[in-house]
Amino acid sequence: MLKNRGEILERVVRQSNMSVVAIARQMGVERSTVYRHFTLPDLDAGLILRYSKVLKHDFTEEFPELFSDLKSIINEPDPSYGITKSYGELLNERDYWKDKYITLLERYNELIIKTFSNKH
Known part of the structure; x- marks a missing residue:
């Protein structure tokens, strides 16, 4: 069964302590764009990676097929x-x-x- 990436992203965002407005600001997109991403079942892996950095969330649990080692990417650059x-x-x-x-x-x-x- 295929995972709905947008729904998973929405769940993680709702469980975070960040507002959608703050997330959108850090992503460099409009708030409506974040909400639109919630509706995309095949959300791009690059966007998921960007959200992982903003949310400081390791998406390897939700999407092991997309990222083999996301922890090193989530952390700020050395x-x-x-x-x-x-x-x-x-x-x-x-x-x-x-x-x-x-x-x-x-x-x-x-x-x-x-x-x-x-x-x-």
Whole structure:
């Protein structure tokens, strides 16, 4: 009998101490996307892996056929690899630089418009 991966994920999420909003934020998706994942019987193994990191849950019990050794993947990267930030911190940093780029781009566009309008 095939396991419904979405239902299993939903059960694990409901048993966790994290809200769906917090999980969605750390996953970098909308809350509605998390709820949609609950309905997918053949949820992608890559998504299950991402949820395992966010939830700090070892899905090898539920899906032994997907992951032979998930424990080493769930844990944060070894500091000797040079990665010292959590996934959430990296997302915050990404958003900071994205906002900074957008602000710079808007200022550049204003300068172009001002320069072009002064020539005519």
